[in-house]
Amino acid sequence: MTLPVIREVYNLERYSLARANAGTYLNVAVGTRLTLQSKEGQLPKDFAQWLDLLTGPLTWLIQQHSALSVVIGDHLSANPMFLRLPSVDLAKIIRVTSINKLDEFAQVLEYEHAHPFDLTDFEIPLWRIAVVHVKEDDSFYLIYVFMHAIGDGRSAMSLSEQLVEQLNIHAAKPTSLDGKPSLPTVVTSPNDPLPLPMEERVNCDPRLFTLVKEAILSLLLPAFVKKAIEPKYWSGEVDATLEAPHDTRVGMWCLSKEETAQLTQASKAHKTTIQSILFTASCFAIKSVFLSKVEGSKATTTKDKLSYATPVALRPLISPPISPQDQGNYTSELVTKNIQIDLDTGFWDLTKSYREQIIKGTKTPEGVRGMVEHAGLLKYLPNQPGGWEDFLRGQVTKEQHGRMATLKLSNVGKAWDQPSPESVAFKVEEGIFSQSSGLTSSAFTLNAATANGVLSMIGTWQKTTFTSCDRAHLYMAEFKRILLEATEPGRKDYRFQETLLPLHGVKSSVV
Numbered sequence: 236m237t238l239p240v241i242r243e244v245y246n247l248e249r250y251s252l253a254r255a256n257a258g259t260y261l262n263v264a265v266g267t268r269l270t271l272q273s274k275e276g277q278l279p280k281d282f283a284q285w286l287d288l289l290t291g292p293l294t295w296l297i298q299q300h301s302a303l304s305v306v307i308g309d310h311l312s313a314n315p316m317f318l319r320l321p322s323v324d325l326a327k328i329i330r331v332t333s334i335n336k337l338d339e340f341a342q343v344l345e346y347e348h349a350h351p352f353d354l355t356d357f358e359i360p361l362w363r364i365a366v367v368h369v370k371e372d373d374s375f376y377l378i379y380v381f382m383h384a385i386g387d388g389r390s391a392m393s394l395s396e397q398l399v400e401q402l403n404i405h406a407a408k409p410t411s412l413d414g415k416p417s418l419p420t421v422v423t424s425p426n427d428p429l430p431l432p433m434e435e436r437v438n439c440d441p442r443l444f445t446l447v448k449e450a451i452l453s454l455l456l457p458a459f460v461k462k463a464i465e466p467k468y469w470s471g472e473v474d475a476t477l478e479a480p481h482d483t484r485v486g487m488w489c490l491s492k493e494e495t496a497q498l499t500q501a502s503k504a505h506k507t508t509i510q511s512i513l514f515t516a517s518c519f520a521i522k523s524v525f526l527s528k529v530e531g532s533k534a535t536t537t538k539d540k541l542s543y544a545t546p547v548a549l550r551p552l553i554s555p556p557i558s559p560q561d562q563g564n565y566t567s568e569l570v571t572k573n574i575q576i577d578l579d580t581g582f583w584d585l586t587k588s589y590r591e592q593i594i595k596g597t598k599t600p601e602g603v604r605g606m607v608e609h610a611g612l613l614k615y616l617p618n619q620p621g622g623w624e625d626f627l628r629g630q631v632t633k634e635q636h637g638r639m640a641t642l643k644l645s646n647v648g649k650a651w652d653q654p655s656p657e658s659v660a661f662k663v664e665e666g667i668f669s670q671s672s673g674l675t676s677s678a679f680t681l682n683a684a685t686a687n688g689v690l691s692m693i694g695t696w697q698k699t700t701f702t703s704c705d706r707a708h709l710y711m712a713e714f715k716r717i718l719l720e721a722t723e724p725g726r727k728d729y730r731f732q733e734t735l736l737p738l739h740g741v742k743s744s745v746v
Contacts, residue, residue, distance in 0.1 A: 248432075248564055250613055251384040252307065252315055252354075253623035258477050259673040260351045264344055264365070265391035266378035267399055267651055267686060268337075269661045276660070278368065278375060282331045285366050290325055290418045292401035293364070296394065297323055297422045302385045302562035303360055304424035310354040313620045317429060320360060325420040327359050333368040340376060341485040341693075343367050348483035348671035348695065352382045361385050377402070378667060387566045388647045388668060389548045392684070393559035396651055399663060406660035430563040437553040439611030449612055458632040466573055467635050469526060469539040471678035471700040475637035477628055482698040483671040486711035489691040494719060498690065501722035505583055509690070510646050510683075511590040514543065515582050516721060517642055517681055519734045520714040522576045524706060529739035534578060534732050541574040544640040544677055545593065552603045567606035569596040570640060582721045582729040631675050643677040645670070651686035662687075669693040672700075679710070713738060 254260055271278055279285040297303045304323055308316040334340060343365065352361050362381035369375060379395050386394070433439055441449070452461065490498065502509050518541060527536035549565045550557040557565055571592060576585070596602040617626050631637045651663045666686030672679075672695040679700075682693045694711050701707050716737075721729040 248384040249315065249623060251382070251564060252310060253627050254673060255351060255354070255382070255384075256311060256621075257624040257627045258481060259627070259675050260481070261383040261671050261673060262348050262351060262380055263383055263386070263388065263391060263670045264347050264378050264380045264667065265388065265395050265647070265669075265684075266365075266376060266667045267395060268340075268369075268374055268376050268664045268667065269399070269402075270372070270374045270664055271660065272657070272662050273660060278373065282329075285331050286326060286329055286420060287417055288405075289329060289364065289366075289402070290420050291405035292398055293325055294418065294422045295401050296398060298425050299397075300394065300562045301425050301427045301429050303362060305360060305385065305429070306357050307354050307361070307384065308357075311620060313618050313622065318357070320357070320424055322424055323360055323422045324358070325422060328363040329366065330363060331366045331368075333370060335369075336371045337369055337374075340367060340369075341487050343376070343378075344485045344487075344669050344693070344695075345483060347378070347380045348485070348669070349481070374664060376667065383564060383670070385564070386562050387548065387564045388546075388645060388670075388682075389550060389559045389565075390562045392647045392650045392666075392668070394562065395666075397560075399651060399661065402661055403659045430557075430561045432563075433549070433553075433565055433607070433610040434614075436557065437607060439607050439609075441608040441611045441615075445605075445608050445612070446615070449615075453630065453633075456633075461633050462635065465635065466540055468542040468572060468574075468641055469521075469678075470542065470636040470638040470641050471696075472525070472702050473699045475631070475674050475697065475699065477631060477674055479674055479697070479699045481671075481674060483695050484698050484704055484707065485669065485693060485695050486708050487669075487691065487693040488711060488715050489665050489689055490715075490719075492688045495685065495688055495690045497724065498718065498722050500724070505586065507583075507586050507590050508593075509685075510545075510644070511586045511593070512718065512722065513646070513681070513683060513692075514545075514589045514644055515586045516718040517644060517679070517714055518543070518574060518576060518585065519582065519717050519721075519731055520710050521642060521679070522731065523717075523735045523738050524710045524713055527735050529735060532736075534735045534739075536576070536578055536731070536735070538575070540572070541576070541641040542635075542639075543571040543574060543589075544643040545569045545571070546643065546645040547597055547606060549606060552597060553607065567609045568643075569593065569606070576731055578730070578732040578735070580731045582731075582734075627675075634675065637675050638677060639675065640677040642679050642681065644681040644683070646683040649685045653687060656687060665689045665691045667691065667693070669695060671695060672697050674699070679707075 304320045305317045308318045365378040367376040526539050647668050651666050656662045663686050666684035668682040668684040680695045
């Protein structure tokens, strides 16, 4: 098949591609769980009916977004290209399955994260749709799964919102009675150009100081020297290597509307953000499950330090801002190292400290400039065929335990809100945001989303990260418990020791 060239894959996407080629790929899954509200209506019963239901909405999306029609050519070379597919066959990108209960959905996400996109297959684009019927309550998940090279969480959230909106628009239209699709399922690709890369939107050229600092840390400084001068931070129980099998595990929970409202009220009362509260609760949970113990009624904790990565959407931070509807990858990260949690560490003190750092990193010209320079730095990395992948492998030996951080928390925020959910055919019950965990990324990657007043949290980790998945699932449960305890109405203080004691069956009396 001969495909016309669109443009070279720009730097942020080359980085995502390097991770895929090196075996530490990132699939992202964004979507919703929906219920059909009409008592007279029925959900589709087989693949053909689901295809018929989704053809109209997906056709609209493909014709609106050029990134949904591309593949990557020469992916192993120094100059990979976006290539435009002449058309997209919807029958090849929709997967329909079912589960008995809601709590089995984590296994579906594990399946999706375990299947990278085949970059040598020029017949399907770099995304797919997973439809998961839940027999327990007759709801269904509608999930957009994509390679990180074509988008980020914010653009995927916007696309998923549009998908739900189009689904409700098309729901009123009659479906086929003879089992044949009522619309063509092969969609002609649009001719619109791809969104501009970051470097063409804003000055990303790094300053001399940044170049010298990064050259020393990333290229010139030997691994044993870097490890000697950098404090060791806890990042899992098993060392990460690129030779280990890529096997993402998933844990998840949702708050009720009442619990989500409690969290929101606490953030207002303490003049902070939900992101900051989630940060502190997740740190407390890591420390209590993995790095502390209780003997009798005496609690002890280690002196291990943590490192925390916060993905930041650059879209609203540059001028002019980039719309969430603009499909592309425009993210950077803030890294907080040397976080130490003692028995007397206060929950809200830590939350305030984190919030202040985020403000400094995202609301000041210097902070924003530092994140934007990340895109500019990438062009200085090796440019020969396979150079990016070799660089990535080399970096593994320079990071403590081969991982970039202890925790990473990415929050796409509030989305999928339906002003009058009772008036639509398909109601959003909760939002879904998940990304596969790279072998060399954080010990836990946490993903938050809020839809129709319900916050959902999905944690991903590599199977090799911990000696037991049971403890990883215990961490997720403790994370939720700590979050709800800390934000209880009327609670004035909440210290780490109060978090630790109930985990070991010791009643805490401090409120």
